[in-house]
Amino acid sequence: MQQQLRQQSFxxxxxxxxxxxxxxxxxxEKPYRARQIFRWLYQKKASSIDAMTDLSLAFRQKLSAxxxxxxxxxxxxxxxxxxDATRKYLFELADGNTIESxxxxxxxxxxxxxxxxxxxxxGCTFCATGQSGFVRNLNAGEMVGQALGVMRxxxxxxxxxxxxGQGEPLANYDETLKALRIFNAPDGFAIGARHLTLSTCGLVxxxxxxxxxxxxxxxxxxxxxxxxxxRAQLMPKAAKYNLAVLQAACKxxxxxxxxxxxxxxxxxxxENDQEADLRALIQFCRxxxxxxxxxxxxxxxxxxxxxxxxxRVMRFGQELEQAGIAMSIRKEKxxxxxxxxxQLRQRQVHRS
Ligand code: SAH
Ligand code: SF4
Numbered sequence: 001m002q003q004q005l006r007q008q009s010f011x012x013x014x015x016x017x018x019x020x021x022x023x024x025x026x027x028x029e030k031p032y033r034a035r036q037i038f039r040w041l042y043q044k045k046a047s048s049i050d051a052m053t054d055l056s057l058a059f060r061q062k063l064s065a066x067x068x069x070x071x072x073x074x075x076x077x078x079x080x081x082x083x084d085a086t087r088k089y090l091f092e093l094a095d096g097n098t099i100e101s102x103x104x105x106x107x108x109x110x111x112x113x114x115x116x117x118x119x120x121x122x123g124c125t126f127c128a129t130g131q132s133g134f135v136r137n138l139n140a141g142e143m144v145g146q147a148l149g150v151m152r153x154x155x156x157x158x159x160x161x162x163x164x165g166q167g168e169p170l171a172n173y174d175e176t177l178k179a180l181r182i183f184n185a186p187d188g189f190a191i192g193a194r195h196l197t198l199s200t201c202g203l204v205x206x207x208x209x210x211x212x213x214x215x216x217x218x219x220x221x222x223x224x225x226x227x228x229x230x231r232a233q234l235m236p237k238a239a240k241y242n243l244a245v246l247q248a249a250c251k252x253x254x255x256x257x258x259x260x261x262x263x264x265x266x267x268x269x270x271e272n273d274q275e276a277d278l279r280a281l282i283q284f285c286r287x288x289x290x291x292x293x294x295x296x297x298x299x300x301x302x303x304x305x306x307x308x309x310x311x312r313v314m315r316f317g318q319e320l321e322q323a324g325i326a327m328s329i330r331k332e333k334x335x336x337x338x339x340x341x342x343q344l345r346q347r348q349v350h351r352s
Contacts, residue, residue, distance in 0.1 A: 011071035012041055012049075012063075013148065014141020016178060017185070027062045035187060042188040045148055046070060073145040075153060079334075086334030091149060093118065093142055097135055101146040101165055103154065104333050111160040114146045116176050117167025122201050122237040124222075126268060128300045129166040137172040143179035147189060158183075161191060164199040164220070170206025180217055193217050199264065201238035204249040211253040220262040220293070221250060225272045226284035234271065247284060254289040260326075266295040267308035267316065278316055282323045291326040 015023070020034035036054060040046040048070050049055075049063050076098060077090040085105040092098055102113040120127070121134035146165075147158060161183050163169040169176040180196050182188040197218035200206060210219060222238070225231040232239035241249075250261050265281065267273045285292060294316055297307040313329060320327040 009067040009069055011141050012037065012068050013071050014139055014144050014179070014182070015041070016140075016181065017187075023063075023066075023068065027059065027066060029059055029062075033059065038185070039187050041070065042144070042148075042182055042185070043190070045152060047072060047152075071141065071145065072152075073142065073149045075149055078153060081334040084333055087150070087154065088334060089146070089150060089153075091146060093138075099138065099142070099146070099166055101150060102334065103150050103156075105156070109159050110156050111162060112147055112150055112158050113162050113164045114143055114179075115165035115167050116143060116163050116169040116172050116179075120167045121171065122168050122235065124201065124224075124235045124238070126224075126234060126266065126297060126300065126303060126305050128303070131300070131303065137175060138167070140175045140178035140182065143176065144182050147183065158189060158191060160195040160197075161189075162197045162199060162220075164197070168201055168203065169198045170200045170203040170210070173206055173209065177213065181215070184215060184217075197262075201235055202241055202246045203238070204241045204245055207249045207253055211256045216257070216259065218259070218262070219253065220264055221246070223263045223265050223281075223284070223292075224268075225277060226280035227272075227277065230272060230277070234268075243284065247288075250290065251288045258289075260289045260291050263290050263292045264295055265292055265316075266297050267313055268297050269306040269308045269312075271305065273308040273312040273316065278319055281316070282320065282325060285320070285325045286323070291328070292320055293328050293330055294320075295330045296332055 017034055017038050020037050021031040024031055024033040033055065037052060040052040046052055049060050049068065052060060071094065073091040073093065075089055076092050079088040087103040089101045090098055091101065097118040099115040099118050101115060104111045104113065115138060117137050118135035119133050120129045122130055124130040147161065151158060163176055176198065180198070183191045183196055184193050193216040197220055199220040199222060201222045207219070224234050226243060228239070228242050231243065254261055263285065294313055296313060297305055299306060317327055317329055
């Protein structure tokens, strides 16, 4: 039995403070030792148990003998944009699967866009990740590991993080929240909750659950069309909740939390950028606390969509403003990289 236990290994990266307390206690140590480990893992970014020099040698040895270790994700590829400071990473997970993260830097802000799943089951028709299918959920250690990998490689502190990489975070709710709490913890990455955002294709149960959480994490909802039949074409699985049901959940969220929801609207030529689409969008947004982020499509090779003309983007922006709806137009980042999330990974998959 003891032999069997010894053979198991446990990655400490991704553990919460309370999990570390249990580990410390099981190894006969005082629970406050857990906070030291927590700081070593996330604040000081220790890459091994041996590096945790304010733990006694005996405790470090007990941790290693118990199979505990500090895991790190392997960087398979790092692309640096020649246009702006955007960096795109392809990470390899311990089981050989790959995921992507993007670091966006602008002035004093350094924002990590991290993945919550390998692949995605939602099948949105304009999304490279959605088209490549679902592989598996990531655990919190693999989400936190993306941040650690990026911070180690750039020697840069993160000021913001968004669960907006590959995958649907609300379909992997517990692990995503666990990771966000490590990002947020003062002894962790110490990023304010308002600088941590989760983006969902609109899973209503998850939105309702998130509204009950004590933290003030930001919420973005991918809308992409305010006309049910069109949304169902673009987002076949997400559209299981119709727009009325989605809007009701969003309104309840804003009423309960007092926080504004960002609605992401990727403009796709001829698909969702016509006058009827604009009128429906304005109608959908009227009278509640939302903000529309207009996103130029990142065209994905092998998918049939093109981005809208700049004149359409401008028209949407102006008309929303005129209607008194808060809006912004997302600036394109890292345009020279395999820009749309999922493409770097897809290229890798196709090459191998
Ligand atoms: N699954 C979540 C979060 C990951 S996708 C969600 O859908 O919200 C993050 C954002 O990128 C979403 O708004 C998604 O619609 C958008 N996106 C996906 N593919 C895109 C593409 N090719 N061009 C522009 N935005 C895209
Ligand atoms: Fe999944 Fe989001 Fe891509 Fe849709 S847009 S397939 S929900 S990652």
